Amino acid sequence: MSEDADRELRVSKIRDGTVIDHVPGGNALKVLSILGIDGSGGETVSIGMNVPSGELGKKDIVKVEGRELSQDEVDVISLIAPMATINIVRDFEVEEKHRVDRPDRVTGVFTCPNANCISTAGEPVESVFDVLDEGVRCAYCDTIVREDIAAHVG
Amino acid sequence: MRHDHLISAKQLSRDDIETVLDRAAAIDGGEVTPETDGVLGLLFFEPSTRTKMSFDAAMKRLGGNTVDMGSVESSSVKKGETLADTVRVVSGYADALVLRHPSEGAAKLASEFVDVPLINAGDGAGQHPTQTLLDLYTMRENAGLDDLTVGIMGDLKYGRTVHSLASALTNFDARQHFVSPESLRLPRSVRYDLHEAGAQVREHTDLDAILPELDVLYVTRIQRERFPDENEYRQVAGEYRIDAETLEAAREDLVVMHPLPRVDEIAPEVDATTHAKYFEQAHNGVPVRMALLDLLLKSGGEGDE
Ligand SMILES: [Zn+2]
Numbered sequence: 001m002s003e004d005a006d007r008e009l010r011v012s013k014i015r016d017g018t019v020i021d022h023v024p025g026g027n028a029l030k031v032l033s034i035l036g037i038d039g040s041g042g043e044t045v046s047i048g049m050n051v052p053s054g055e056l057g058k059k060d061i062v063k064v065e066g067r068e069l070s071q072d073e074v075d076v077i078s079l080i081a082p083m084a085t086i087n088i089v090r091d092f093e094v095e096e097k098h099r100v101d102r103p104d105r106v107t108g109v110f111t112c113p114n115a116n117c118i119s120t121a122g123e124p125v126e127s128v129f130d131v132l133d134e135g136v137r138c139a140y141c142d143t144i145v146r147e148d149i150a151a152h153v154g
Numbered sequence: 155m156r157h158d159h160l161i162s163a164k165q166l167s168r169d170d171i172e173t174v175l176d177r178a179a180a181i182d183g184g185e186v187t188p189e190t191d192g193v194l195g196l197l198f199f200e201p202s203t204r205t206k207m208s209f210d211a212a213m214k215r216l217g218g219n220t221v222d223m224g225s226v227e228s229s230s231v232k233k234g235e236t237l238a239d240t241v242r243v244v245s246g247y248a249d250a251l252v253l254r255h256p257s258e259g260a261a262k263l264a265s266e267f268v269d270v271p272l273i274n275a276g277d278g279a280g281q282h283p284t285q286t287l288l289d290l291y292t293m294r295e296n297a298g299l300d301d302l303t304v305g306i307m308g309d310l311k312y313g314r315t316v317h318s319l320a321s322a323l324t325n326f327d328a329r330q331h332f333v334s335p336e337s338l339r340l341p342r343s344v345r346y347d348l349h350e351a352g353a354q355v356r357e358h359t360d361l362d363a364i365l366p367e368l369d370v371l372y373v374t375r376i377q378r379e380r381f382p383d384e385n386e387y388r389q390v391a392g393e394y395r396i397d398a399e400t401l402e403a404a405r406e407d408l409v410v411m412h413p414l415p416r417v418d419e420i421a422p423e424v425d426a427t428t429h430a431k432y433f434e435q436a437h438n439g440v441p442v443r444m445a446l447l448d449l450l451l452k453s454g455g456e457g458d459e
Binding site for chain 1: 236238243255256257258259260262263264277278279280341342343344345
């Protein structure tokens with residue numbers, strides 16, 4: 001069952017768009033959140049969650065039809081999915097493969113977990129986080145998030 | 155100074171610090187009399203009479219003037235105006251701003267919305283860099299700033315004066331010992347910065363073991379509201395209180411400092427000893443802030459980042 005499910009998801013092709021593979025199991029919705037996809041934009045999205053995987057144990061796969069990710073988006077995904085592989089598909093063929101690369105700084109992606117941080121107080125600014133070797137750090141209050149970074153997306 | 159704003163002690167190099175302290179010493183000694191005709195905006199979103207008075211006095215001694223937002227209760231802030239809007243408006247009235255705010259990161263945010271130099275006078279549990287400059291001034295006068303062993307005791311988690319001082323000390327040849335209850339240890343972000351700076355740091359829950367080594371003991375207040383119940387607070391606070399008897403184990407030339415106000419963490423009997431430098435420390439606030447304002451007001455229009 002598990003082998004088949006994995007193979008089936010990998011082979012079910014999309015025409016044009018992006019396939020994000022090797023996302024840590026359970027984080028597919030966080031990936032969509034980073035991309036600002038909540039269904040209201042009309043994109044066709046397929047998600048495989050907790051698919052058995054040799055490398056990760058369990059992985060998620062996200063396929064977004066009709067949309068190619070920018071390198072910036074890819075880089076931000078790296079923060080919650082450092083092993084992710086990103087395939088840009090055109091006319092059923094994988095035209096480009098992107099490696100994820102950690103950015104130095106991300107804006108508007110994470111919410112600061114410090115309840116007393118000015119960035120969460122309704123001011124006209126987006127959240128800004130500097131990316132550390134391990135984790136991310138709020139550029140306003142300096143709070144460092146290391147464990148479960150994905151929980152702070154949004 | 156390289157910076158138009160003073161948001162965090164982390165941005166201060168050894169050169170920056172020495173420039174301010176040298177200028178403060180020259181002002182204090184009557185060797186220079188800097189002057190300004192500028193206006194300083196005082197924005198205090200939480201009460202801090204002394205820090206505000208200290209900035210007010212410093213600006214007036216420079217010949218300048220101040221405008222004061224007044225208490226938050228009586229201002230438009232109460233009506234829900236954002237900090238970004240408030241500072242944009244007040245920056246139109248003043249040549250520099252001083253901000254005290256209960257939220258961490260407030261000074262950084264405010265600085266993004268103004269064209270005049272902005273000084274952080276305390277942002278929540280974040281930073282308080284001008285306190286650090288006067289702390290360093292006091293240390294330099296009494297113990298020097300090199301080959302120094304400093305103990306910092308009390309509420310290290312929420313103590314913004316501690317966070318600023320710890321970063322600034324990484325510019326000098328200082329060994330830092332942090333003494334606190336387990337629940338009030340330095341926050342992760344400060345420990346991270348100290349580690350990155352290659353600082354010599356040790357953490358303790360007990361002062362006794364390291365007291366005899368110290369050149370400086372910097373005491374801060376442990377606040378009642380950090381503890382769920384009164385008993386727990388009493389027990390903890392009692393362990394981090396110093397009196398004349400505690401100091402018998404210290405070196406004769408130990409310098410005891412405190413950002414004030416104190417409650418009962420330093421017994422009044424310590425005041426009469428040669429260790430006590432906390433009132434001198436408070437007095438140093440004016441010349442140090444004069445020096446800083448003088449430097450920032452001069453660099454302000456030039457945009458020499
Ligand atoms: Zn924050």
